[in-house]
Amino acid sequence: MAKTGYGKRSAGDEDPHADPDFAHLSPRDAEIAVFVDHLEAGHAMGYKAIAAAHPRYGQQAVRASLGRITVAGHLRWIKEHITVEDNSMRWVTRTYWSRTRRSPEWWADFARELHGRDVTEDYMRGLVRVEDAEEPAPKAEEAVPQETSAAEQSAVEQPSAAYQTLADVRAADARMPLSDGDCRSLESLAAEWLSRGATPNDITRALTDGLPPAVTNPGGLARNRLENKMPPKKAKTRQKAAVRRARVTRVIMACGLCDADERTTEIVDGLCRECLAEIEAEGPVYVHKPVPETFLPGPRDSGGGLPGADEVIDVTERVDALRRAAGLL
Known part of the structure; x- marks a missing residue:
């Protein structure tokens, strides 16, 4: 095709x-x-x-x-x-x-x-x-020069929105004092929430609503809730391209x-x-060429009226007679 x-x-x-x-x-x-x-x-x-x-x-x-x-x-x-x-x-x-x-x-x-x-x-x-409304890919963070000390690099780096949201849970409810290790471990889960349309307040409420009087493992409880209460994926909305009229102009x-x-x-x-x-x-373009009359069947009187022109000859016998006359038989 x-x-x-x-x-x-x-x-x-x-x-x-x-x-x-x-x-x-x-x-x-x-x-x-x-x-x-x-x-x-x-x-x-x-x-x-x-x-x-x-x-x-x-x-x-x-x-x-x-x-x-x-x-x-x-x-x-x-x-x-x-x-x-x-x-x-x-x-x-x-x-x-x-x-x-x-x-x-x-x-x-x-x-x-x-x-x-x-x-x-x-x-x-x-x-x-068709032009899809795709969000531009985020630019990669500029690499910190190797000669920069670890302390200076730590001061330059800014925490992600997911990390900061988890770190702020401590202020919302003292029973969820997530450590730096907890925040880094759970950062990818929180980032997934945000990519699916959740807000930082949605994450905070999911981690603090209905807490028991005492929380012995804030990090484990936070992981369990982030995984089990994960919102559905946000449906991708594609901008439908406008149909443009097309016309034959030549x-x-x-x-x-x-x-x-x-x-x-x-x-x-x-x-x-x-x-x-x-x-x-x-050869012929689209029609058959006419067959010449000399190739068409016709009367057997092709000898111009000469004696014997209409005689039917047995070709095999004539050949044998000629070969005998020549001494070949």
Whole structure:
């Protein structure tokens, strides 16, 4: 499959399936045309991708057949210039397929109708920039120079909000005198509370509400409560990107084999002049050449009325007679 929005796209308004759909093509071209016709929408349409999926033909055979199928009026590559409301623009190449054989004039009208078309829904992916409201990662704390003494480093460092919240519990209730070791040990749990939307007051209340008259192990009690009363994770709110309208502002035909387009070369029947000459040099474009009359069955009087012209000759006996006459038998 091609990327979303690319690949095989139906030109629409097709006739129902029928045996004569591709009768005007050579047997190989018709087989590949039937194969392409049955590919689902969005399938990659490059000759390499089709050759990789086809059980019988390789890349060069598929490439030549796609060229003749294009000239026959079943396939067109069209470049569409897309403009979005945020003023971003890009060119995209679409592959349009028609089971029904179309004339060059029909394809020209089809391309003109694409101009100005609103393609917001069809081409949303790749055109709308999604900007998530992600918080910037916190900057790493600047490292203290190695020559700084331990005392100076301790004075420079500021306690985290989680550590300070645990240290302040002692002031809220004297029965929870958490030591420096307790605060450092429980700092990660308190930080998790804060990351989930809890406030320092929420942590303090969780550690001091309903305390027994005497607390023998403040650090253990604090750990138990921080773990068991942990609030749920805060749901991530992602800012939904606004849908920006997208519209086709220019349409040009492109060659189905080399990707050249009308800006640089003339496109004839879906191919540039060079690729068209290459396809025509390989054989019939989309119709069978008539069989010469000399190859068709005819009257046996091919001897111009000469005696014996209508005689039926046994080839085996004639050969044996000639060999006997030559002394070979």
